[in-house]
Amino acid sequence: MWRVGLVFGAVASFVSLAGLVEALHGRWVVDGVLSTGQVLLLAIPMASGWTAARRSSGSLAARVGAGLVAGATVGLCVGLLVWLRSQVDLRGMFVNASPALFQLLSGGRPPQAAWPAAVAAGGVMGLVGAAGACAPARVTRPLLVGASAALSLALFQELVLLVLQPESLAPVRDWLFVAGGGPTAQGMAAVLTLSAALAALRHASRGRAGRLALPPRAQRMAWSVVGVLLLAALPVAGGPFLAQVLVIVGLYTLMGLGLNLEVGLAGLLDLGFVAFFAIGAYTVGLLTSVGEHGIAHWSFWAAVPVAVLVSLIAGVILGIPVLGIRGDYLAIATLGFGEIVRLLVLSDALRPWLGGSQGVLAIPKPVLAGFEFSGPQHLYYLTVVASAVVAYVAWRLQDSRLGRAWMAIREDEDVAEALGINLVSVKLLAYGLGAAFAGVGGAIFAVMVGSVFPHSFQLLISIQVLALIIVGGMGSIPGVMVGSAVLIGLPELLREFGEFRFLVYGAVLVAMMLLRPEGLLPAAAQRRELRAVEEEPVELARAAVGAATEGGG
Amino acid sequence: MALLELVDLHVYYGNIHALKGVSLHVEAGEIVALLGANGAGKSTTLKTVSGLLRPRSGSVRLEGEDLTRTPPHRIVERGVVQVPEGRRVFGQLTVLENLEMGAFTRTDPQGVREDLERVFSLFPRLKERAGQVAGTLSGGEQQMLAIGRALMARPRALLMDEPSMGLAPLLVEQIFDAIQEINRQGTTILLVEQNAYMALQVAHRGYVLQTGEVVLSGPAEQLRENPEVKRAYLGG
Ligand SMILES: Nc1ncnc2c1ncn2[C@@H]1O[C@H](COP(=O)(O)OP(=O)(O)OP(=O)(O)O)[C@@H](O)[C@H]1O
Numbered sequence: 001m002w003r004v005g006l007v008f009g010a011v012a013s014f015v016s017l018a019g020l021v022e023a024l025h026g027r028w029v030v031d032g033v034l035s036t037g038q039v040l041l042l043a044i045p046m047a048s049g050w051t052a053a054r055r056s057s058g059s060l061a062a063r064v065g066a067g068l069v070a071g072a073t074v075g076l077c078v079g080l081l082v083w084l085r086s087q088v089d090l091r092g093m094f095v096n097a098s099p100a101l102f103q104l105l106s107g108g109r110p111p112q113a114a115w116p117a118a119v120a121a122g123g124v125m126g127l128v129g130a131a132g133a134c135a136p137a138r139v140t141r142p143l144l145v146g147a148s149a150a151l152s153l154a155l156f157q158e159l160v161l162l163v164l165q166p167e168s169l170a171p172v173r174d175w176l177f178v179a180g181g182g183p184t185a186q187g188m189a190a191v192l193t194l195s196a197a198l199a200a201l202r203h204a205s206r207g208r209a210g211r212l213a214l215p216p217r218a219q220r221m222a223w224s225v226v227g228v229l230l231l232a233a234l235p236v237a238g239g240p241f242l243a244q245v246l247v248i249v250g251l252y253t254l255m256g257l258g259l260n261l262e263v264g265l266a267g268l269l270d271l272g273f274v275a276f277f278a279i280g281a282y283t284v285g286l287l288t289s290v291g292e293h294g295i296a297h298w299s300f301w302a303a304v305p306v307a308v309l310v311s312l313i314a315g316v317i318l319g320i321p322v323l324g325i326r327g328d329y330l331a332i333a334t335l336g337f338g339e340i341v342r343l344l345v346l347s348d349a350l351r352p353w354l355g356g357s358q359g360v361l362a363i364p365k366p367v368l369a370g371f372e373f374s375g376p377q378h379l380y381y382l383t384v385v386a387s388a389v390v391a392y393v394a395w396r397l398q399d400s401r402l403g404r405a406w407m408a409i410r411e412d413e414d415v416a417e418a419l420g421i422n423l424v425s426v427k428l429l430a431y432g433l434g435a436a437f438a439g440v441g442g443a444i445f446a447v448m449v450g451s452v453f454p455h456s457f458q459l460l461i462s463i464q465v466l467a468l469i470i471v472g473g474m475g476s477i478p479g480v481m482v483g484s485a486v487l488i489g490l491p492e493l494l495r496e497f498g499e500f501r502f503l504v505y506g507a508v509l510v511a512m513m514l515l516r517p518e519g520l521l522p523a524a525a526q527r528r529e530l531r532a533v534e535e536e537p538v539e540l541a542r543a544a545v546g547a548a549t550e551g552g553g
Numbered sequence: 554m555a556l557l558e559l560v561d562l563h564v565y566y567g568n569i570h571a572l573k574g575v576s577l578h579v580e581a582g583e584i585v586a587l588l589g590a591n592g593a594g595k596s597t598t599l600k601t602v603s604g605l606l607r608p609r610s611g612s613v614r615l616e617g618e619d620l621t622r623t624p625p626h627r628i629v630e631r632g633v634v635q636v637p638e639g640r641r642v643f644g645q646l647t648v649l650e651n652l653e654m655g656a657f658t659r660t661d662p663q664g665v666r667e668d669l670e671r672v673f674s675l676f677p678r679l680k681e682r683a684g685q686v687a688g689t690l691s692g693g694e695q696q697m698l699a700i701g702r703a704l705m706a707r708p709r710a711l712l713m714d715e716p717s718m719g720l721a722p723l724l725v726e727q728i729f730d731a732i733q734e735i736n737r738q739g740t741t742i743l744l745v746e747q748n749a750y751m752a753l754q755v756a757h758r759g760y761v762l763q764t765g766e767v768v769l770s771g772p773a774e775q776l777r778e779n780p781e782v783k784r785a786y787l788g789g
């Protein structure tokens with residue numbers, strides 16, 4: 001438990017010195033009382049206490065004791081940090097070790113008085129965490145839900161304020177928020193209790209059979225209708241900013257669906273994936289631009305199929321030289337491909353055609369039957385429809401004969417070959433179709449920005465797409481959407497903490513690999529779950545083999 | 554005409570001359586054993602037949618037709634299927650999914666269903682474990698699955714690479730029983746084994762390979778009595 005405390009203490013010191021605590025301190029949970037930065041600081045000893053109590057296996061008292069010690073140790077670490085700063089100039093090393101930060105850490109006390117207070121506060125939070133670990137889920141689950149709801153409101157308060165802007169909603173706004181400031185105590189309390197109560201209700205009703213007498217099918221229908229309505233209403237309610245964020249999430253979803261074919265289904269690692277996004281974007285740019293590099297002045301709708309085709313061909317072209325390469329070498333080779341494409345569009349030699357670093361400008365917005373998709377709120381619908389179509393195609397592919405061939409080469413290439421799978425065509429199709437999906441994303445990106453530049457297609461994008469499918473769950477289509485909402489959408493919404501984006505990214509990835517390596521919405525587990533429902537293996541066997549071969553034949 | 558005929562095969566791994574003019578033939582309906590010490594070139598021979606390796610010279614013929622330039626997936630479609638060395642099942646997939654993969658080249662659902670029944674009656678254990686993830690099967694069960702998976706392609710000629718490797722004696726018996734049963738049902742088998750004793754029990758004929766060359770061949774009972782074979786492979 002000491003060690004747990006020290007680890008979390010190090011985390012607390014690190015996020016403080018990295019400036020995250022101070023940055024979050026600017027955002028109130030309850031105006032004038034509690035900031036998100038303070039919540040973060042308090043949450044760390046709590047998590048420490050929770051972990052320690054979870055790990056210790058003794059009596060209740062022993063577990064609570066472990067939590068207390070682990071929490072207090074975090075407090076001690078923070079106290080030490082405060083004391084250390086009174087002795088040496090930390091700012092020379094850590095630019096973020098500002099007076100304001102230490103004001104916050106020490107609670108305004110002088111350094112020598114700060115550590116007992118920190119230890120006490122840490123101990124108390126550790127106790128709370130330990131209590132959470134020991135209490136039954138029916139108690140902790142609603143509390144956690146309530147706290148998350150309250151914290152989400154605090155973090156996304158600007159977005160909520162945006163939604164509440166209309167004058168008709170002014171009473172709600174004034175009740176929830178201090179004018180020009182953070183949430184009110186009453187508002188927060190209401191949100192917390194309401195969501196906690198809902199969660200408790202849900203938990204309580206789960207045990208009882210047949211709570212809502214809707215059959216599963218009707219339930220699924222109902223949820224889809226709600227989902228579609230929600231998707232349609234989001235940009236209207238949330239305004240252009242939210243719409244813009246959602247468009248970006250959609251573009252990453254498109255890329256994620258493509259890379260998921262390559263990496264998730266076929267097991268072919270690709271670190272140069274952004275190249276296909278770039279090729280889609282440049283193709284649309286060149287074909288539709290009314291500026292100096294435009295070659296055809298086509299409409300967007302005519303250019304998209306060409307962009308998809310060109311991306312597909314590029315995917316196959318990438319695939320041919322790397323056919324025989326596996327594993328780590330494949331990663332390096334594809335990485336090179338991504339950079340080659342970026343350097344080509346950047347090059348001076350091709351400048352007359354591709355615009356070099358100036359890019360291709362003056363790309364008109366798509367027009368459909370006189371309606372111009374001008375702003376993000378319009379493009380949002382275009383993106384949603386494109387994502388839905390691509391997700392459907394991906395879903396059909398997954399269950400097809402080709403999908404099974406991908407699964408086989410992912411599992412064992414040599415055996416797949418021995419079973420009669422044509423490695424060449426199956427691999428090239430994975431690269432080609434994956435690239436085509438990314439090309440759709442690139443096409444929309446081109447009209448969204450209205451211009452394309454080489455610097456929009458950095459290696460970082462390939463890495464983010466890979467990260468989002470890992471977080472979402474390799475090979476899972478809903479996982480791609482969730483991954484892109486979490487890894488792309490959330491950071492975009494929390495723009496002012498942008499500098500900490502990769503800190504959080506890294507932490508999330510490491511935590512995921514430790515706690516849930518299969519991803520948020522894993523594909524295989526879902527399938528196994530469905531299978532477990534069936535009883536008689538032979539009946540199942542007949543049905544499955546029949547379906548598989550009928551689909552394939 | 555022989556079902557499978559290997560004519561003067563020379564296969565290289567870079568500079569290593571692994572097969573130095575191997576010739577053998579397998580008649581329809583036979584079990585032919587291919588024996589030899591470690592590194593003799595047995596696996597190399599099977600991989601060459603499957604098209605996974607290309608010979609530098611010589612040819613592989615299926616009913617007289619040259620397969621040497623045929624890609625591996627076409628060779629499977631033609632009915633020559635290999636059970637790879639070392640029971641490589643798809644560990645993340647279920648038993649049933651593994652078997653389905655074996656039927657990848659098939660286009661006759663009815664026939665596939667029949668073959669699934671056939672595999673399940675050959676290896677009832679696989680039926681019990683149809684929904685289990687293959688990686689969690691025991692070694693013997695994995696070998697059964699690997700054989701069953703190959704059978705799902707409805708091979709005319711089945712190439713088996715050391716099916717008894719690393720199995721307990723009782724399981725080895727079971728596997729060899731299954732091999733004989735598969736053969737009785739009409740599948741021709743080319744069997745690579747280090748367990749010469751068991752292989753020569755079930756085979757009709759055999760070949761002995763030594764550093765890439767066939768040094769002995771003949772009917773199984775004759776090889777069983779051969780003093781060289783006895784000394785080198787049968788322990789006395
Ligand atoms: N991929 C390879 N690269 C280089 N040499 C190889 C390769 N595979 C096999 N060899 C060599 O070719 C020769 C024949 O190997 P092969 O695998 O066919 O032997 P084997 O008879 O199957 O042996 P074992 O009974 O151990 O499986 C050996 O000398 C081996 O070292």
Ligand SMILES: [Mg+2]
Nearest residue numbers: 595596597638
């Ligand atoms: Mg071998």
